Amino acid sequence: MLEHFCECYSDLSGLILCPVLGSITPLFIPNSRIRPIRWIGLCASLITFLYPPVPRIQFDPSTAKSQFVESLRWLPYENINLYMGIDGLSLFFVILTTFLIPICISVGWSGMRSYGKEYITASLIREFLMIAVFRMLDPLLFYVLPESVLIPMLQRKIKAAYQFFLYTSLGSVFMLLAIPLILLQTGTTDLQISLTTEYSERRQIFLWIASFASFAVKVPMVPVHIWSPEAHVEAPTAGSVILAGILSKLGTHGFLRFSIPMFPEATLRSTPFIYTPSAIAIIYTPSTTSRQIDLKKIIAHSPVAHMNLVTIGMSSRAAAGIGGSIPPMSSHGPVPPALFLCVGVLYDRHKTRLARYYGGSVSTMPNLSTISFSSTLANMSSPGTSSFIGEFLILVGAFQRNSLVATLAALGMILGAAYSLWLYNRAVSGNFKPDFLHKFSDPIGREVSIFIPFLVGGATDFLVAKCYGLNAELLTLLVRMGVHPKVFPDCMHTSVSNLVQHGNFH
Amino acid sequence: MGGGMEVKKNKFIEEWGTARENLELNFRWTRRNWAIIGIFGIAVPVLIYKGIVKEFHMQDEDYGRPYRKFI
Numbered sequence: 125m126l127e128h129f130c131e132c133y134s135d136l137s138g139l140i141l142c143p144v145l146g147s148i149t150p151l152f153i154p155n156s157r158i159r160p161i162r163w164i165g166l167c168a169s170l171i172t173f174l175y176p177p178v179p180r181i182q183f184d185p186s187t188a189k190s191q192f193v194e195s196l197r198w199l200p201y202e203n204i205n206l207y208m209g210i211d212g213l214s215l216f217f218v219i220l221t222t223f224l225i226p227i228c229i230s231v232g233w234s235g236m237r238s239y240g241k242e243y244i245t246a247s248l249i250r251e252f253l254m255i256a257v258f259r260m261l262d263p264l265l266f267y268v269l270p271e272s273v274l275i276p277m278l279q280r281k282i283k284a285a286y287q288f289f290l291y292t293s294l295g296s297v298f299m300l301l302a303i304p305l306i307l308l309q310t311g312t313t314d315l316q317i318s319l320t321t322e323y324s325e326r327r328q329i330f331l332w333i334a335s336f337a338s339f340a341v342k343v344p345m346v347p348v349h350i351w352s353p354e355a356h357v358e359a360p361t362a363g364s365v366i367l368a369g370i371l372s373k374l375g376t377h378g379f380l381r382f383s384i385p386m387f388p389e390a391t392l393r394s395t396p397f398i399y400t401p402s403a404i405a406i407i408y409t410p411s412t413t414s415r416q417i418d419l420k421k422i423i424a425h426s427p428v429a430h431m432n433l434v435t436i437g438m439s440s441r442a443a444a445g446i447g448g449s450i451p452p453m454s455s456h457g458p459v460p461p462a463l464f465l466c467v468g469v470l471y472d473r474h475k476t477r478l479a480r481y482y483g484g485s486v487s488t489m490p491n492l493s494t495i496s497f498s499s500t501l502a503n504m505s506s507p508g509t510s511s512f513i514g515e516f517l518i519l520v521g522a523f524q525r526n527s528l529v530a531t532l533a534a535l536g537m538i539l540g541a542a543y544s545l546w547l548y549n550r551a552v553s554g555n556f557k558p559d560f561l562h563k564f565s566d567p568i569g570r571e572v573s574i575f576i577p578f579l580v581g582g583a584t585d586f587l588v589a590k591c592y593g594l595n596a597e598l599l600t601l602l603v604r605m606g607v608h609p610k611v612f613p614d615c616m617h618t619s620v621s622n623l624v625q626h627g628n629f630h
Numbered sequence: 631m632g633g634g635m636e637v638k639k640n641k642f643i644e645e646w647g648t649a650r651e652n653l654e655l656n657f658r659w660t661r662r663n664w665a666i667i668g669i670f671g672i673a674v675p676v677l678i679y680k681g682i683v684k685e686f687h688m689q690d691e692d693y694g695r696p697y698r699k700f701i
Contacts, residue, residue: 329701394701396682400675403682417650473635480643528685532678563635 137194139218139255142172143225147248150241158240162233165244169226169251183215188622190261190316198265203312208259212619213380216450217258217373220457223577224369225251227461228362230574231468235360247362254370261315263382264303270342270374271296284351284358291351295341302334318386319626325389332390335383336398342375343431346405356424357477361468364420368460372427373453376434380446384438385626391439398439399529405432406536413543419470419477422547423463426503429540430456430511436533437518445521447620451514455502459511462499462578466492469567470551479547484556488564493552495567495575500548504541 146168150161184191190209198206210218229247236243257269271293307313310321323331344352352372356364384391409429416422430452437449469492470485471477486493505511515537522530567575649656657663687697 333701390701393699396679396686397701399682400679403678404675417647474637476637476639478643478647480647481637481640526682526685528678528681560637560640561635562638565635 139172139175139222140252142168142175143248143252143255146172147245147252150244153241155238155241158237161240161244162229162236165229165248166226168248169222169229172251172255173222173226175222183210185212185616186618188212188618193261203314204264204307205262205312205314206265207261207314208256209261210259212616213450213623214258214377215616216454217370217377218255220373220454221251221254221258221370224365224457224461227465227574227577228365230570231362231365231465232360233570250366257374258377262313263299263306263315263318264313266378266382267296267299267303267338270378284354287351288355291341291344291348295348296338298334299338302331305331315382315386323387323389325393328387328390329393332383332387332394335378335387336394339375339378339383340401342378343372343435344375344428345401345432345435346408346428347401349405349409349428352428353421353424356427356464357418357420361464361471364424364464364468365461368424368427368464369457372431373457376431376438376449376453379435379438380449380623384446385623388626392441395439395441395525398435399526402432402435402439403529403532403536405429406436406533407539410536410539410543414546417479419467419479419482419547419551420464421477422479422543423460423467423503426460426463426540426544427456429536433515433518433533433536436522436529437514440518440521440525441624442521442524443620443624444517444524446623447616448514448517448521450616450620452511452518453514455509455511455514458578459499459502459509462575463496463503465571465574465578466496466499469571473565474561479550481557481560482551483554485552485564487556488561489566491566491572496548496552499578500544504544505537506541 146164149164149168153161153164155161188211190211193207193209195208196206198204225247229244232243232247253269257266260266260269303313305327306318309323309327310317312318341348341351343349352367356367359367406429409425409432413422413425416425434449434452437445437452440446467477470482474481502509502511505515519530519534519537522533683700686700690697
């Protein structure tokens, strides 16, 4: 077994092994010794982020093939293997995951007194599962792993947790039904073989609908989006960061990885079927946000609108649209989490999220106001921020296919800017309310250090990367993609072109 | 985070917030709600879908090819 494992071990296995080892180690330390538990968790997540073999990775953007492929026999009788790799479509999500987990551990630093062991273990197991999901090239295990990611998310607030679990699990059941059909036709669940298999049009439509039911809940698309704001609001700040930053990308990544390349005919036939709920979501969620009174709920609606814009881009079947749908997914990783962290800072101090109590923070908490202003600009996709280039490309791709959808999407972007500014105005501008809030404190050192990677991460990552001799291009792209978006097309162009050609999407 | 900064809660704001957050408890099937659901839940999505399909069919006409079939 060990020999077989050594054979399959590749440079990227450490990306999975680091969080696994980090999650096991705290189990042998009593919860009363919280300091070593916290440091082990943070170090394990940082090692995963700055994984030593990164310089050896040398991701080759000129090929659409999966790179650093690892294969482990899982169910030999049914020819089902643990088959993982990275290509231009999944590279950014893996980096995003390793970027956000150390931040989540830092966010819960002072709060994890009585349950530190559980917090660290859950965070690192989640990291391992999410990296595995984004690298997975087998539909069956792609079904199993996102379901496993849900388990460490269920931390508190029973109603929201049930809703979250029920929606996502019920949607996924349809995909589970589709997998035996794929297995029957191809004799394996290997993605590479499934991609070369010709499915009949009727079977493609059936399989596409089954996978759509699963991925639409995870995106989330209207009307199966109800779980998303509830889960964001009830989760602790670190949970919201993971939900908005990574978990909402599982659905769109599933569309890109499986639905679109495996069932191209069905994708063509279902374009209006995807466009309609996506366009409605882009208009509906910013509109409904204007009626929300909970600061976290206002931000929680932004992933719904952004991810539905991404589904429009993916369904446009144009290189601009599909290629443009990846940068917003990656840029959306850090943006709402930064806003959630701002609300978390307010909640830590004042123990309320009701917008009615807040106002005039610009004079009482100037540093936090500055941070939330830059995050708000990114959330409304203003030029120069990371979200702008992707949304622009999506609109270009959508206009090439359907001007009505592109018009609705553009209208949604205006509404998005409106609610982002409205949120900022309510919390930061306006009158200071001494009747409700009487004492203030700007973010302390630990909180500022959490915000730094979001704001000046490019510079710090670059320095760290230089010190360690790592590949700076890969590390700094999350933050500097707003001003230097060329990194994205460079890494994913071949994979996207291959996807467009594979489906004859011309 | 150090304590002592908690909000001085206002009874009316709290009650208003609770009522706004628990809308489903006071929801009733009135004629107005039926109309809203009919318009925004059925009519608007159907109209958007028809508009999108029509746009695709207009493109088909421009290129002189048969209408594409959609789900």
